[in-house]
Amino acid sequence: QVQLVQSGAEVKKPGASVKVSCQASGYTFTAYYIHWVRQAPGQGLEWMGWINPNSGESNFAQNLQGRVTLTRDTSTSTAYMELNRLTSDDTAVYFCLRVGYSGYDPQVGWYFDLWGRGTLVTVSS
Amino acid sequence: DIQMTQSPSSLSASVGDRVTITCRASQSMSSYLNWYQQKSGKAPKLLIYAASSLRIGVPSRFSGSGSGTDFTLTISGLQPEDFATYYCQQSFTTPTFGQGTKVEIK
Numbered sequence: 304q305v306q307l308v309q310s311g312a313e314v315k316k317p318g319a320s321v322k323v324s325c326q327a328s329g330y331t332f333t334a335y336y337i338h339w340v341r342q343a344p345g346q347g348l349e350w351m352g353w354i355n356p357n358s359g360e361s362n363f364a365q366n367l368q369g370r371v372t373l374t375r376d377t378s379t380s381t382a383y384m385e386l387n388r389l390t391s392d393d394t395a396v397y398f399c400l401r402v403g404y405s406g407y408d409p410q411v412g413w414y415f416d417l418w419g420r421g422t423l424v425t426v427s428s
Numbered sequence: 429d430i431q432m433t434q435s436p437s438s439l440s441a442s443v444g445d446r447v448t449i450t451c452r453a454s455q456s457m458s459s460y461l462n463w464y465q466q467k468s469g470k471a472p473k474l475l476i477y478a479a480s481s482l483r484i485g486v487p488s489r490f491s492g493s494g495s496g497t498d499f500t501l502t503i504s505g506l507q508p509e510d511f512a513t514y515y516c517q518q519s520f521t522t523p524t525f526g527q528g529t530k531v532e533i534k
């Protein structure tokens with residue numbers, strides 16, 4: 304079954320870090336870029352960044368530069384998102400997403416056909 | 429970043445209605461526009477990509493159109509399972525999403 308399985312909910316204090324995992328199954332992990340998106344309570348969707356599971360290359364949203372790290376473990380087909388120096392504004396559901404085709408096609412751009420179920424990260428003192 | 433503005437932010441409709449949601453981009457972006465449906469407490473699901481391509485398995489009552497800066501998602505014959513929030517997403521540059529349109533039961 305093609306799916307992305309994310310780790311469970313986290314509660315963190317301000318200033319702490321959180322690491323969310325996203326394990327892929329049912330397809331060739333290294334063939335499809337993984338993106339991360341977050342959604343604050345009652346709000347819309349905010350793109351965070353992407354990682355190429357094959358090369359490990361990553362890119363991030365400008366407003367998260369320096370606080371987010373995207374990594375992967377090809378031996379377990381797992382992608383990770385780590386966010387540092389948490390504040391209450393980081394309280395959100397974090398989703399990992401798979402791009403809808405292998406590689407990257409500039410004629411099409413990014414669209415996302417497979418989403419994890421989301422991981423709620425709550426930042427509270 | 430390209431800003432995406434959806435309208436309306438919410439609407440009320442009845443089963444069987446034709447519903448149209450629009451998405452306007454802050455700059456021209458050809459057909460780099462995708463649509464998603466999100467139900468409460470769930471992850472979004474892809475409906476339309478490249479402005480008008482229907483994802484396999486999505487009912488044909490969903491359709492997308494537009495290019496440049498103005499795009500439309502149409503649901504022809506609203507079904508009970510279609511009450512949800514819909515988001516557009518541009519893929520011309522670093523991805524950005526519209527603020528969402530909530531479709532509620534009238």
